[in-house]
Amino acid sequence: MRQKHSDYMHWSKTQSRARFNLATSGVAPFPLRELPVDFQKLEINGDNSYGYAPLRAAIAVHHGVDPDCVVESAGTSMANHLAMAAIIEPGDEVLIEHPAYGPILDVAHYLEAKVKRFPRTEENGWAVVPGEIRRCVTPNTRLIVITNLHNPTSVLTPDSVLREVGEIARTVGALLLVDEVYLDAVYEGTPRTSFHLGPEFVVTSSLTKVYGISGLRCGWILARPDLAWKMQRLNDLYSATAVYPGELLSTVAFKHLDLLRERARPIVAADRKLLRDFLAQQPAVSAVWTHWGTTSFVRLSRSRGSKADIFLERLQSEFETSAVPGRFFEMPDHFRIGMGVNTEMFGEGLNRIGHALV
Ligand SMILES: Cc1ncc(COP(=O)(O)O)c(C=O)c1O
Numbered sequence: 001m002r003q004k005h006s007d008y009m010h011w012s013k014t015q016s017r018a019r020f021n022l023a024t025s026g027v028a029p030f031p032l033r034e035l036p037v038d039f040q041k042l043e044i045n046g047d048n049s050y051g052y053a054p055l056r057a058a059i060a061v062h063h064g065v066d067p068d069c070v071v072e073s074a075g076t077s078m079a080n081h082l083a084m085a086a087i088i089e090p091g092d093e094v095l096i097e098h099p100a101y102g103p104i105l106d107v108a109h110y111l112e113a114k115v116k117r118f119p120r121t122e123e124n125g126w127a128v129v130p131g132e133i134r135r136c137v138t139p140n141t142r143l144i145v146i147t148n149l150h151n152p153t154s155v156l157t158p159d160s161v162l163r164e165v166g167e168i169a170r171t172v173g174a175l176l177l178v179d180e181v182y183l184d185a186v187y188e189g190t191p192r193t194s195f196h197l198g199p200e201f202v203v204t205s206s207l208t209k210v211y212g213i214s215g216l217r218c219g220w221i222l223a224r225p226d227l228a229w230k231m232q233r234l235n236d237l238y239s240a241t242a243v244y245p246g247e248l249l250s251t252v253a254f255k256h257l258d259l260l261r262e263r264a265r266p267i268v269a270a271d272r273k274l275l276r277d278f279l280a281q282q283p284a285v286s287a288v289w290t291h292w293g294t295t296s297f298v299r300l301s302r303s304r305g306s307k308a309d310i311f312l313e314r315l316q317s318e319f320e321t322s323a324v325p326g327r328f329f330e331m332p333d334h335f336r337i338g339m340g341v342n343t344e345m346f347g348e349g350l351n352r353i354g355h356a357l358v
Helices: 007-014 053-063 075-087 102-110 130-136 159-171 225-235 244-255 257-281 308-319 343-357
Strands: 070-074 093-098 114-119 141-147 175-179 201-206 218-222 285-287 295-300 334-338
Touching (some): 053 218, 053 244, 075 141, 075 175, 075 225, 093 102, 114 130, 130 159, 141 159, 159 175, 218 244, 244 257, 257 285
Antiparallel strands (some): 070 218, 295 334
């Protein structure tokens, strides 16, 4: 039987909430009332057969690519699914980072890929090491998958490394899928999309995590035009056409991206400072520190000897605080903390983690 579900998504939808919710991954919701929308111009139906042209153009301008390289999708979730489904045939080898965002693995399994993994280790700062990928690829490798920033750790992979991985992919005729949904959480010197690094790059992203408008489900894929068109045709079997009012609102959002991004930025910064101080004072936990991102991957010290699951259950039941169990990233000694929603809540959540660690 093929796997037809995602344990992480189910947990996230049904069990992640708490009074002090640190199980988030994106920033606080951006309120509609703060988006300069001309409601007279909002419509329900319109011309959007293969995407709404002004939205595809806005995405293309944002990334400096040709609109023919842009495929709209319902969030990065559908972007990843659609991209992988267009690229992979059953039995193809797909090389995915470890630890990985669960649904990426789930989709690859659902598509009946032969999933192989390459390690990103804590000892090495969770870095992508091209040598590890070179060791794993074979002539049957069709796709290599990386998240940048890395979920769960927020580690940034530099262009020099991505370029090297792209070259490895090219030598075996594979493509490289880079999920960049968190990349714009690098607020200073935001890197350009890796799509420009070579023809084997396929990129997915959305306005969900860093811009606070997850409800619009504004996502996209960047791919070379022939592949992009293949994805458009495949999407006729999935969502067929997008929600037109959503596309209109997303087009407005693109005109005000700075407004959206800057709104959450001070919250992320304040939470980051609290987390840094917390980690400095807490010998029972540690994390590879990054200067960006909305998530941090925290390790429970070995001396505690307990799996994060047990700790998090107690944290939720006794301290009304949640974080994402590391088991969803195949790392049971860790848990993921989210920043950028509400600093008061975040600070109190950390306090409570501190009490639970005593
Ligand atoms: C790496 C990664 N990709 C994709 C997604 C899904 O994003 P979206 O809400 O845009 O569908 C997430 C959500 O947590 C994620 O962490």
